[in-house]
Amino acid sequence: MTRVQANLLLLLAGAIWGAGFIAQSTAMKSLGPVWFIGLRFAVATLVALPFALWEKARATSPLRRSDLAGFVLTGIALFAAAAFQQxxxxxxxxTNSGFLTGLYVVFTPILTVLVLRRRPHWIVWPAAFMASFGIFLLSGGTLAALTLGDMLTIFCAVLWSVQMICVGVFSGRSGRPLALSLVQFFVCAVVGCGAGLLFEPVSLAAISGALPEILYAGLFSSGVAFIFQNVAQRYTTAPQAAIFLSSEALFAALFGVLLLGETISPAGYAGCAIIFLAMLAVELVPELLRPRRAVTPVEA
Incomplete structure (x- = not known):
């Protein structure tokens, strides 16, 4: 897979997450947030299982314990990020949640430098701030006074960045992105359902009321989209992945217009254009500035 193909796969994951944001916000009308997380990732575990078994059958070496521990760590980061957001x-x-979650496009390159000691391509920095500003305009260009929920969502954005960095490290090192998907989904399902039993009431009626949202989030937002992320991040960097995945805000607005009859302001359309330009910059500038090797003419 080329870097261009990987980034396009991440863009598709962003589109799936954008549509899933609607399901994620409406599910809590009948079901607690932790139960929703546990059940959606239980469905995602079933989605990932056959793919992980297929990958295992083709693998040339077994998983190392260090890789498995990294997969579990990725799952814990994923659960924590999803829980704080939900x-x-x-x-x-x-509106606030969509913008503040999108701050992971800024946190990811910062954490990449601080934790991994890796410097991303210089274009990532202006592109990250462009994408954040675009998301801000898309959200309406205003933020209400910060609430406890806002603070939780900002911390969620940091945790999404941690999860992206973990995926980049452990998926690339192990060469087993589908096994990583299975383990992180299973961790989220077990922790989510366990915490739900302890802290939230649940009934069959509540689960039935949120079943369409659980199935969409489990099959597509969790199962398919996160598998796309885990596979694609073997061929691109975490900061670049964050920028392409931030397109979820753009697609959330688009699906809000198409499915809920919402409207986008002129500032929102400007935000869409800025996000798109940020993604184009990350994709094209490194290629345009790549040193070209001299071509030696073939002697007749």
Whole structure:
């Protein structure tokens, strides 16, 4: 897979997440946030299982314990990010949540430098701030006074960055992105359902009321989109992945217009254009500035 193909796969994952944001916000009308996370990732585990078994059959060497531990760590980061986002939605607006979650495009390159000591391509920095500003305009260009939900969502953005860095490290090192998907989904399902039993009421009626949202989030937003992320990040960097995945804000607005009859302001359209330009810059500038090797003419 080429870097261009990987980034396009990440763009598709962003589109799936954008559509899933609607399901994620409406599910809590009948089901608690932690139960929703546990059940959606239980479905995602079933989605990933046959692919992980297929990958295992083709693998030339078994998984190392260090890789398996990294997969579990990735799952913990994923659960924590999803939980902070979902609980934050109880006390913040969808507009604020969409913008503040998108801050992972800034946090990811910062954490990449601090934790991995790797410097991303210089274009990532202006592109990250462009994408953040675009998301801000797309959200309406205003933020209400910060609430507890807003603070939880900001911390969620940091955790999404941690998860992306973990995926980049452990998927690339192990060469087993589908096994990583299975393990991180299973960790989220076990922790989510276990915490739900302890802290939230549940009933068959509540699960039935949120079943369409659980199935969409489990099959597509969790199962398919995160598998796309894990596979694609073997061929691109975490900071670049963050920028392409930030397209979820753009697609969330688009699906809000198509499915919910919402409208986008002129500032919102400007935000869409800025996000798109940020993704183009990350994709094209490194290629345009890549040193060209001299071609030796073939002697007749």
């Amino acid at each position: 609980v934050g939605l109880l006390t913040t607006t969808v």
